[in-house]
Amino acid sequence: MTPDRGSRGAAPVATLDELPPLERAAIRCLRGWSDGPMTRARMRRNFGQILGPRAEAQEELLDALTDLVRGAGRRPMASHRPAHREVGGDENAFAQMVAAALGGEREDAFLFALALLGPHAASQAVAIAEELGLALLGLVRAHPANAPVSSPVLH
Known part of the structure; x- marks a missing residue:
């Protein structure tokens, strides 16, 4: 058996089209917000x-949560380009944290956050994810198939 040369957090666990709309939206937000200014x-x-x-307030939440998971992580967070079809383990943990927080399942959300962050930062992330989840739900309802980023397909 050869050693894992890539990040465990990048290992594929699903594809975007297999995920429920809210989780798909959370991953697209994470990827898009981190992709660059365009x-x-x-x-x-x-x-x-x-x-x-309400857009500006929601953007601030997304910015805060993205900065937290990228800057206060136990290790560098692995994620893919916006149009990448596969979902990595770190991205999935992020999406499941947001979905659980929105659903009022704080303990589950905290456990998903712990996959990415230490305990103090995980508590902060769950609190932000609860609020951000409401905005993502609005985006999903407005554009269920593609929420929230309408970006060109990149290969």
Whole structure:
């Protein structure tokens, strides 16, 4: 058996099209927000069109949660480009944390957050994820198939 040369967090656990819409939206937000200024600008336009005056507050939540999981992680978080079909373990933990937090399942959300963060940061992440989950639910309801990023397919 050969040693794992890549990050365990990048190991594929699913494909985007297998996930429920909320989890898919959480991963697309994570990927898009981290992809760079062009994708982030496209996301801001989409948020503004769908969420209206609440868009800026929701963007701040996404920014805070993304910064937290990327900056306070137990190890560097692994994620893929926005249009990548496979979902890595870290991305899935992020999405499941958001979905559980939105569903009021704080203990489950905390356990998913612990896959990415230490205990103090995990508590913060769950609190942010509860609020962000509501915004993602609005995005999913507005565009169930593709929420929230309308980005070109990259190969």
